[in-house]
Amino acid sequence: MSGFVPWDSQSLDDWTRRHARGATIELAGYRTHYIEKGEGPPLILLHGFFYDTYLWAENIDALARHFKVYALDLWGCGYSTRDPMDYGYALYAEQLRLFMDAMGLAHASIAGQSMGAGTAIKFCVEHRDRVDRLVLVDAAGMPNPLPAMAKFFNLPGLGEFLLTRKTDLFRRMALKDLFIHDASRITDDYYANVVRAHKIAGSVTAGFGIQRADFFDKLSDEVRALGSLDVPVMLVWGRQDKAIPLHCAQQMHALLPGSRLEILDRAGHVANFEQADAFNRLAIDFLRESASARTQVAGPPTERGTPMPVA
Structure with missing residues (x-):
């Protein structure tokens, strides 16, 4: 394993300069x-x-061909800070509010996947006037016990020991078993x-x-509260999602x-990746719907299957 960079070993500043694709801001x-x-x-x-x-x-x-797109690294992840924090939806909703304020965004549509979708729900319930539309991809939020693998890694000290070993095995296993349906x-x-940002010092501690x-x-309470609001919502789900069924x-x-x-058929927990073309079409069409459609009285939920082949 020549040239292997140890997990949890690189400074945030250096690794960001070398690998981050965007900019940084202090919030x-x-x-x-x-x-x-x-x-x-x-x-x-x-x-x-x-x-x-x-x-x-x-x-x-x-998406950027139709919208001004901002993609954030939530705190503890990517190239954002690893400082100890009280992790949870309240923290991430506050990060989102601070970001929108800093960017001068009075309102925006929000698309979130899994924990990011949960953050979008929490933020919308607290700041309805700042949300145009929501796209929730394989969203966290409803009662759903952690998968067995996650429970195993949560055992005190065990996860830290395994995820700092000089191996890709455990992260590849997580992707295959929990996130991606088609292992190819x-x-x-x-x-x-x-996993590149997992090399940053503090990543294992932040992840756990x-x-x-x-x-x-x-x-559950926030989802019910969201249902009483008039915000247009589209859920997109991988039919084979094993993390959040x-x-x-x-x-x-x-x-x-x-x-x-x-x-979306033939997609797991990251449906926007495994069926990207289908997701992009759905998201663009939904987000571009006319302003008049946003104010229509909500009818019953609608469910569709979209078994679109991968090109």
Whole structure:
């Protein structure tokens, strides 16, 4: 394993200079890395656990042809700060508010995946006037116990020991078993880009700080509150999602009158990657719907399957 860079070993400043694709900004004294691209109505992208802005690599260019896209690294992830924090949706919703204020964004549409989708829900319930539309991809929030692998790694000291070993085995295993349905999509290049920021010192501590805070599936009240608002919502789910199964999508969908549920075949927990073309079409069409459609009285939820082949 010649040339292997140890996990949790690189300084945030140096690794950011070498590898970050975007810019950084200080928010309340903490660094946030973000990518900014395109022109048009503002759209903010929020990644899920284990990932960073690279989660949207197959989506940003397509979306940026229609929107001013901002993709954030949530605190503890990517090239954002690793300082000890009280991780949870409240923290990330505050990070989002601070970012919008700093960018001069009075309102925006928000697309989030998994933990990022949960953050979008929390933010919208607290700041409805600042949200135009929501796209929730394999969203966390509904009751859903951690997968067995996550529980195993959560054992005190064990996860830290395994994830600092000089091996790619455990991170590749997590991608294959929890995140990506088609293992052939986990190329060496894809894997390297997903986990590159895990090399930053403090990443393992931050990752377990997030996971052990046990907040991912604790948004039932907020989902119900979201259902009482008039915000247009589209849920996009991978039919083969093993981390947050499809029944969670159906439960959330039922609590959101007027919402759409789009199910993508041959996709796991990162449906926006495995079925990027289908996701991009759905997101662009939904986000570009006329302003008059936003004010229509919500009807019953609608559910669609979208088995679109990969080109």
